[in-house]
Amino acid sequence: MLTKEQYEVLSKKAIEYLDKAHIAITDEEKANIEVAEYELGCPEKIGLELVVYVNTERCCAKELVLLPHQTCPEHRHPEINGCTGKEETFRCRYGKVYLYVPGEPAEKIQAKIPEGFEDCFTCMHEIVLNPGEQYTIMPDTFHWFQAGEEGAVVSEFSTKSQDEYDIYTDKRIDPAGKRHV
Ligand code: ZN
Numbered sequence: 644m645l646t647k648e649q650y651e652v653l654s655k656k657a658i659e660y661l662d663k664a665h666i667a668i669t670d671e672e673k674a675n676i677e678v679a680e681y682e683l684g685c686p687e688k689i690g691l692e693l694v695v696y697v698n699t700e701r702c703c704a705k706e707l708v709l710l711p712h713q714t715c716p717e718h719r720h721p722e723i724n725g726c727t728g729k730e731e732t733f734r735c736r737y738g739k740v741y742l743y744v745p746g747e748p749a750e751k752i753q754a755k756i757p758e759g760f761e762d763c764f765t766c767m768h769e770i771v772l773n774p775g776e777q778y779t780i781m782p783d784t785f786h787w788f789q790a791g792e793e794g795a796v797v798s799e800f801s802t803k804s805q806d807e808y809d810i811y812t813d814k815r816i817d818p819a820g821k822r823h824v
Contacts, residue, residue: 645680653678657692657708664737664796666706668694681716681816688757689714695804703804707733707797709740709790712755717743717764717787717812723805728782731801735772738795742770742778742788754789763813772797785812 645653654676661668677693680686692708709715720729733742741754746768753771756764766785770778780786788797809818 644682645678645686649680649686650678653686653690653692653710656710657694660692660708660710660737660794660796661694661706666736666796668706679715681811681813682820683813683815685757687713689716689760691715698804700803703729703799703801705799705801705804706736707799709738709788709795709797711792711794712789713794714754714757714789715787716760716816717766717785718809718816718818719783719785720805721783721808721810723808727802728808729802729804730779730782731799732777732779733772733788734777734798734800735774736796736798737774738793739791740772740788740795740797741791742772742786744768744770744780744784744786753791760813763811765812787812 657676658673672694678686680690683689687710690713694706696704722728743766745766748767749769752767752769764787766787772778807819
């Protein structure tokens with residue numbers, strides 16, 4: 644569980660990053676920034692900050708903020724009751740994002756795998772997103788990502804988000820307990 648102090652620090656930092664990316668959000672949105680920490684107890688290593696703009700039956704849009712080297716853990720969005728899983732597009736707005744999907748592994752990845760979590764990351768095909776660059780992840784495809792040393796702001800456009808069905812490589816993560824991307 645995040646403490647109130649941790650939440651305050653992380654959400655304040657997220658607001659600063661959104662400002663650096665010139666993304667305007669309302670005071671109400673600022674007060675309701677979500678912090679995903681996956682109940683792993685190290686939100687600055689494995690976690691992210693989110694502003695959810697919309698999540699309807701058909702579409703979802705979010706802003707994701709990652710502090711320097713903060714990591715979204717490896718997961719996939721499976722088919723649910725015969726409905727295709729979530730498809731998502733990540734567009735970098737600020738900083739740099741290292742995104743990993745199945746495929747030819749990089750000789751040496753540029754992200755730093757969080758210490759103690761080496762078994763929880765299996766995809767090593769590297770995609771680097773700089774501001775203005777984007778990548779689409781098809782349904783049911785494992786992915787994870789990490790910000791570079793300046794942190795990152797990423798816009799996410801997707802089909803409906805149903806976090807509770809997501810499948811994580813790290814089995815300690817309870818999808819029903821957390822918000823994620
Ligand atoms: Zn995802």
